[in-house]
Amino acid sequence: MVEGPSRLSALAIAIVVAGIALVVSIAFIAGGDVATVLYVAPIVLLGTVVVSVALKTRGGAVRPAECWNCGGLVSPNAPSCKHCGASFG
Numbered sequence: 001m002v003e004g005p006s007r008l009s010a011l012a013i014a015i016v017v018a019g020i021a022l023v024v025s026i027a028f029i030a031g032g033d034v035a036t037v038l039y040v041a042p043i044v045l046l047g048t049v050v051v052s053v054a055l056k057t058r059g060g061a062v063r064p065a066e067c068w069n070c071g072g073l074v075s076p077n078a079p080s081c082k083h084c085g086a087s088f089g
């Protein structure tokens, strides 16, 4: 059941790494200036982190699901509440 969140985390890391690689390659193609990389990298890095966090939040992987009946924390994939037995249909 932990497969989903861990896969999303790996995706988030992949997005950040790809963003860094993209920025470095673009900067070197554009001018080969190290200063440009240092200026642009933090901005793009921040952007990729925000995007990856947004993706994780939208996927609902950050927090476990909450039972509509008793409010207990349950697995998002669970068919019923382990606390009160309410069905998640």
Ligand SMILES: [Zn+2]
Residues within 6 Å of the ligand: 067, 068, 069, 070, 071, 072, 081, 082, 083, 084, 085, 086
């Ligand atoms: Zn419940």
